[in-house]
Amino acid sequence: MDKALLGGNVLTMNEGAPRVEAVGFEKGKIVAAGATAEVSKMVGSDTQVVHLAGRTVIPGFVDPHNHFSFTTFQPVSVDCSVPPHVSINGVLDAIGAAAKSAPPGQWIWGWGFNARAMEGHRRITRKQLDEVAPDNPVTIEDSSVHAAYANTAALRLAGIDRNTPDPDHGQILRDDNGEPDGTLWEEALNSVYNLSLRAHLEQYGDYAVDLVRQNCQRYMAAGITSVGDALVLPEAAEMYRQADTLGKLPFRMHQMLGGDGFFSAPSRVASGDTGDGNVSDRLRGGTMKIFMDPVFPSPALIQEHPHGDHEHIGARYYTQEEADIIVLAAHRRGLQVAIHCLGTWSIEQALNAFEAALKAHPASEPRFRIEHYSLPTLEQIRRTASMGVVSVMQPAFVYTGAVRGQERAEELGGGALVFPFKTMLAEGVIVAASSDFPCAPLEPLTGIYAVVTRKTRLGEGPIVPDEAVTPLEALKMYTLNAAYAMNREHEVGSIETGKRADLAVLSHDPTSVDPDFIREISVEQTYVDGELLHNR
Ligand SMILES: [Zn+2]
Incomplete structure (x- = not known):
C-alpha cells in the first residue's frame, strides 16, 4: 500500500459501508476502506501514513456540467x-x-x-x-x-x-x-x-496548456477531481488534446460536443462526420449537447404576452421534428445525448425526443441527460424517472437567486415546480449536481449549502423550502450521481476498493454542522489518483 489515511470520518457514498475511518491507496486506486484497525494492518514499511485526526473525507467532487474551456483564459x-x-x-x-x-x-x-x-x-x-x-x-x-x-x-x-x-x-x-x-x-x-x-490560442501558444493546468488547480482547490465541459468547441478540443499529451491534465475531463459554434446545430457530430471526443483514458467524450431553449430574450424562462398572460415557452432552438432527427442520429451513433432545457415546454420536447429515439433504436441504458431542468411538472418528473433520464441540475442557481420563487411559478399556472430537488429524488429521478461555472460559483460546498438551506448568496430565503434535501443527499448528487451522468461511476464517485483514489479532505463534516455553516467549510486537501494535488 502506497498511502494510508487513518483515523478520519470518511463519508464513502457506498451504501454497503457509508461511514468508515480509514482509506488505503496503491497505484492510484483504493485498496482498502474500513476501520483504522483493519487498514493499519496493511501498512508496510513503504506506506506513507496520514493521520486525519478526525477530519472528514469525501469522494472527490464530480462536476459534470461547467464551462472549463471558457474559464481557462x-x-x-x-x-x-x-x-x-x-x-x-x-x-x-x-x-x-x-x-x-x-x-x-x-x-x-x-x-x-x-x-x-x-x-x-x-x-x-x-x-x-x-x-x-x-x-x-x-x-x-x-x-x-x-x-x-x-x-x-x-x-x-x-x-x-x-x-x-x-x-x-x-x-x-x-x-x-x-x-x-x-x-x-x-x-x-x-x-x-x-x-x-482562436486569437487567444495563437497569442499564448504553448502557455495555453499551462493555463489549462492552472485552471485544474482552481477546480482541485474546490475539491473537484472529475470535470465535464458542457460544450467543447473544436478549438478547445485541440487545446485539451495538447494538454493531455503534455501531461497538463491532472484529472478526468469529459468533453461534451456540439457544432462548430457554441450554439450551432451539432449535425456533424450526430451524423459521425466528426470524432466522438474519446482521446485517452483521462480525456473522454461520447456525449453530444444541444440547446432546446434560450436564456435571451426571456430570462424569466417564460414568455410574457402583450396582454399580461404567461406561457411556459420561449423562443425555441428546434422544432419537435428537428430535435427528434438530431437526437436519433446521435443515439444511433452510440453517443449520449444531453439537452439544455430551462422551461417546462423544452423539457417536454426533450422527453418526447428521447422516447422517440428509444422506440426507433432500443437501448438498455442510454443515459440521456437533461441539463438544468429548472421548471418541470410532476408528470414530467415521473416520465423522467421511468425513462432513466439523468437530470443535471445547478443547486447554486438557488444561491445566485436565479431561481424564481414558487409564487412566480404558481402565477404562471401549468403546475411547474421550481428546482424541485426533493420531489425528484422522491420520485426516483437520478439527480446529478453541477456548477455550470462561470454561470454560478464553482465550489460544490456552496451548492450544497444552497440546496440544503434553499438560501441565496445574501442569505435570503428559504426559496421553496419544501424542496430542500439533506446534506448527505446533496453530497451524493455531487459525487456518485454526477459520476453516473458522465459514465464514470465504475471508476469514481464513491470511496470503495477498486475505484480511483480521488478524495477531498474537508475541515468539517457537512452532514453534522449547522447547515448555514456548510459554505464556510474549507477543502484542505485533494487527492487525484492517490496523489496529493491540493494542500491548503
Ligand atoms: Zn452550461
Whole structure:
C-alpha cells in the first residue's frame, strides 16, 4: 500500500459501508476502506501514513456540467464581474486599462459581466467599448454565456454589420439607426466566441496548456477531481488534446460536443462526420449537447404576452421534428445525448425526443441527460424517472437567486415546480449536481449549502423550502450521481476498493454542522489518483 489515511470520518457514498475511518491507496486506486484497525494492518514499511485526526473525507467532487474551456483564459483576461463592479463605468475602465497595455489588434476578452444585475438591466454598448478600446477587438462575455457585448473591431472581424440578418436562433441587437449596438444573443455570438478563442490560442501558444493546468488547480482547490465541459468547441478540443499529451491534465475531463459554434446545430457530430471526443483514458467524450431553449430574450424562462398572460415557452432552438432527427442520429451513433432545457415546454420536447429515439433504436441504458431542468411538472418528473433520464441540475442557481420563487411559478399556472430537488429524488429521478461555472460559483460546498438551506448568496430565503434535501443527499448528487451522468461511476464517485483514489479532505463534516455553516467549510486537501494535488 502506497498511502494510508487513518483515523478520519470518511463519508464513502457506498451504501454497503457509508461511514468508515480509514482509506488505503496503491497505484492510484483504493485498496482498502474500513476501520483504522483493519487498514493499519496493511501498512508496510513503504506506506506513507496520514493521520486525519478526525477530519472528514469525501469522494472527490464530480462536476459534470461547467464551462472549463471558457474559464481557462480568465487569468489573462479582464474581470468584469458584478460584483465587485457595480457600474458600467467601472467595467469600461477595466477594459480601457487592458486596451492601453495591449498592442493594437490584440483581442481583449472580458468575463463575468451581468447586465441583469445592472440598474435597469443596462447593457454595455458597442460605442462605449469603442471609446475605451478603439484599436482592439473587444468582447465581453455575459455571465450567463448566452450573451456577448462586442465593439466595432470585433464585429468587423466577425463579419457583422447593419446588413447582417439575425441568425435563426439568436439576435443582433440594433440601435435607432439600425446599426448593431454591440449586444449579441445566443447563436449571434458564435463567431466572436470562436474568433476570440482562436486569437487567444495563437497569442499564448504553448502557455495555453499551462493555463489549462492552472485552471485544474482552481477546480482541485474546490475539491473537484472529475470535470465535464458542457460544450467543447473544436478549438478547445485541440487545446485539451495538447494538454493531455503534455501531461497538463491532472484529472478526468469529459468533453461534451456540439457544432462548430457554441450554439450551432451539432449535425456533424450526430451524423459521425466528426470524432466522438474519446482521446485517452483521462480525456473522454461520447456525449453530444444541444440547446432546446434560450436564456435571451426571456430570462424569466417564460414568455410574457402583450396582454399580461404567461406561457411556459420561449423562443425555441428546434422544432419537435428537428430535435427528434438530431437526437436519433446521435443515439444511433452510440453517443449520449444531453439537452439544455430551462422551461417546462423544452423539457417536454426533450422527453418526447428521447422516447422517440428509444422506440426507433432500443437501448438498455442510454443515459440521456437533461441539463438544468429548472421548471418541470410532476408528470414530467415521473416520465423522467421511468425513462432513466439523468437530470443535471445547478443547486447554486438557488444561491445566485436565479431561481424564481414558487409564487412566480404558481402565477404562471401549468403546475411547474421550481428546482424541485426533493420531489425528484422522491420520485426516483437520478439527480446529478453541477456548477455550470462561470454561470454560478464553482465550489460544490456552496451548492450544497444552497440546496440544503434553499438560501441565496445574501442569505435570503428559504426559496421553496419544501424542496430542500439533506446534506448527505446533496453530497451524493455531487459525487456518485454526477459520476453516473458522465459514465464514470465504475471508476469514481464513491470511496470503495477498486475505484480511483480521488478524495477531498474537508475541515468539517457537512452532514453534522449547522447547515448555514456548510459554505464556510474549507477543502484542505485533494487527492487525484492517490496523489496529493491540493494542500491548503
Ligand atoms: Zn452550461
